[in-house]
Amino acid sequence: MGIYINPGNSGFAEINDQDYVDKTLLIDLINKTVEKKNKLTCISRPRRFGKSYAAKMLTAYYDCTCDSRPLFADKKISHTPDYAKYLNQYxxxxxxxxxxxxxxxxxxxxLRIxxxxxxxxxTKELGTTKDNSTLNEKLIDFVNHTHKRIIFIIDEWDAVIREAQQDEIAQQAYLNLLRGWFKNGNFTPKAVAAAYMTGILPIKKDGSQSAISDFNEYTMIKPRIFGEFVGFTESEVAAICQKKNIDFDKMKRWYDGYYFKEIGSIYNPNxxxxxxxxxxFDSYWTETSAAEGLLDYISKDYNGLTKTIAExxxxxxxxxxxxxxxxxxxxFRGKNDVLTLMIHLGYLAYDSEKKTVHIPNEEIKLExxxxxxxxKHEATLKRLAESEQLFADTIRQNEDAVAAQIEKVHAEETAPLHYNKEDSLRSVIKLAYYxxxxxxxxxxxxxxxxxxADIVYLPKHxxxxxxxxxxxxxxxxxxxxIEQILQKKYPAVLQDTTREILLVGINYNKDAKAGNKKHTCKIVSLPAAH
Structure with missing residues (x-):
């Protein structure tokens, strides 16, 4: 066993404990590609979404120098038709x-080195095969000698693209290495049984084309058949919570929010x-370097981005x-590219049917x-100040000031086409109190x-x-x-609280005549229960 060539199954054995969430059916999807035309797979997902776990699992399964039957005997993969055919065969x-x-x-x-x-x-692990031969020639000799082709498993494949983002020479040198393995008619068919690459970004483009064009890609925008393996599914998280006696509803609020068609909710495993x-329950995103770039992305000076971040x-x-x-x-060509990057990085969740993004959960909202x-944008600082003032005016029950600010936000932030649509008022409220x-x-x-109740703001502890x-x-x-709130007893759900409750009624009068206000506000205080 080596470090890079046939490293064995110890990595998977280390994580294969009683709390391991069985994701081994991922192997079955890769098995369907082995020695086939579609044998090259690239999966991108955010940091701390289990990429390294998958790499260790696949290595243990395919590595021909070890016996991994005890590790997989009780896993889902063991019940698939091709389980034994590919187990420890490459x-x-x-x-x-x-x-x-x-x-x-x-x-x-x-990083050019x-x-x-x-x-x-x-080369060092291969030992001496032919003097002055290239690495690919040595690998073909290795395949011929062992009578087993190679499965490449590359974790964080895009790290050079990310780390050397200003060094095009370093990027191209690295991409040429990958092309030499996976887009080489003299090497790929002879030596490569399959490849599984995982990273954060999809494969970099040269112009409009992928830099390594023969890979099938699965991303946070289009995960396709790999959707359930991006993170933990809802049923998996529910089972964990039941086993550990954890509040599932709170877990869902904190870490749910990513959603794939036909799969449902996906959670950040880490x-x-x-x-x-x-x-x-806390934001563990800050413990990864994924959080470092958020400020840079939301600070970019593209038309409409400041408003979009506020929304x-x-x-x-x-x-x-x-x-x-x-x-x-x-x-980046504009705000759409910034938003797309934030989907891949996990800051935003993407709805493939509506073609929209939103902040997925409480963890990312905190970030x-x-x-x-x-x-430091002037427009952002202004939004912050106005929103904080709106909260102050609401708590002081300054009804005129609240109505005036809601009207201002409604006028500034709502497109004329949608200004008089009833559902726009809810959006205005959320934007104003952002x-x-x-x-x-x-x-x-x-x-x-x-x-x-339309919108409720519950204070943090x-x-x-x-x-x-x-x-x-x-x-x-x-x-x-206000009368509807009282008649339908909305405060009843909060009746045991020891906090003051402010009932805030806001009305928009579409057909207000001259001299009448379009937006009005009424605030009533219910004393704290004792």
């Missing part, structure tokens, strides 16, 4: 590209496991065009809220009393602010909104 070359980058940085060397580092590492290990933070869904993204961290306070996450959790259509229960009216009056 040479494996397993590479973690971030390890080579770390070593290059330790040596204070340019990464391809040579990889070639030298594999965050779910950390929440259970630490017995604490996202306010809880709205936003249209996005994902076509044409160059699959790197530097080539946006932390980052937005560091953005700094709520500093103190509140936001709920829409909250079951309460004999109906559903460390906030001393009152509960805000907002009811919206259209072409009626704000007092009518």
């Amino acid at each position: 040479n494996v070359i397993c590479l973690d590209i971030t390890a080579f980058i770390s070593e290059a940085k330790r040596q204070q060397a340019s 990464i391809p040579n580092m990889i070639v030298n590492a594999i 965050s779910v496991i950390k929440a259970i290990e630490n017995e604490d 996202l933070i306010g809880g709205l869904e936003v249209k996005v065009d994902t076509i044409g993204f160059a699959n790197d961290l530097t080539t 946006f809220q932390r980052s937005i306070h560091e953005v 700094t709520y996450r500093d103190h509140y959790l936001q709920f829409e259509e909250l079951p309460a009393g004999e109906g559903y 460390d906030s001393d602010w009152p509960i805000l229960l907002i009811e919206l009216k259209w072409n009626q009056n704000a007092q009518g909104a």
Whole structure:
């Protein structure tokens, strides 16, 4: 066994404990590609979504130098037709590209040396085959000698593209190494049984074409048959919560939000496991370098991006065009490319049917809220100040000021075509109160009393602010909104609280005549229960 060639099954054995979530049916999908025309697979997903676990699992399954039957005997893969056919039947070359980058940085060397580092590492493990022969020639000799072709498993394949984002020479040298393995008529058919590459970004484009065009790609935008293997599914998380006696509803609010057609909800595995290990629901995103770039992306100076970020933070869904993204961290043509990158990085969840994005869950919402306070755009600073003032005016029951700010946001942020649509008022409210996450959790259509409260802001445990229960009216009056709240007993669901409850009625009068206000507000306080 080597480090890179046939490294054995110890990596998978280490994680294959009683808490392992069985994702081994991923192997069956790869088995269907082995020694076939579609044998090259590239899967991209965000950090901490189980990419390394999958690489260890596949290595253990295919590596011909070990016996992995005990590791897989009780797993789902063991019940598939081709399980035994491919088990431990191939040479494996397993590479973690971030390890080579770390070593290059330790040596204070340019990332341009990464391809040579990889070639030298594999050559060293192969030993002497032919003097002066190329690595590919040595690998073909290796295949001929062992009578077993190679399955390449490359983890964090795109790390060079990300780390050397300003060095085109380093990127091209690395891509040429991959082309030499996977787009080479003299090597690929003879030596490669299959390839599984995983990273954060889809394969970089040269112009409009993929730089390594023979790969089948599966991304956060189009996961296709690999959707259930991107993260934990809802049923898997529910089973974990039941086993560990964890509040599933809270787990869902914190880490759900990614959704794939025909699969349903997908959760960040790292965050779910950390929440259970630490017995604490928190943002574990900050423990990864994934959080480092968020401020840079939301600070980019593209037309409409500031407003779009405010809409996202306010809880709205936003249209996005994902076509044409160059699959790197530097080539941006406008806000759509920034939003598309944030889908791949996991900051945003994508709805493939509506072609919209939204912030997926409480964990990522916290990261946006932390980052937005560091953005130095004048427009962003103005939005922050106005939203914070709106909360202050609401708590002080300054009805005229609240109505005036809602009217201002409605006029500035709503397209003329949609201004008089009834559903636009809810969006305006969420946009106006968009700094709520500093103190509140936001709920829409909250079951309460004999109906559903439009928008409720519940204070976080460390906030001393009152509960805000907002009811919206259209072409009626704000007092009518308050009366509906009381008649349908909306505050009943909160009756055991020791906090003050503010009932906020907001009305938009579409046909307001001269001298009448389009937006009106009525605020009533219910004292805290004792």
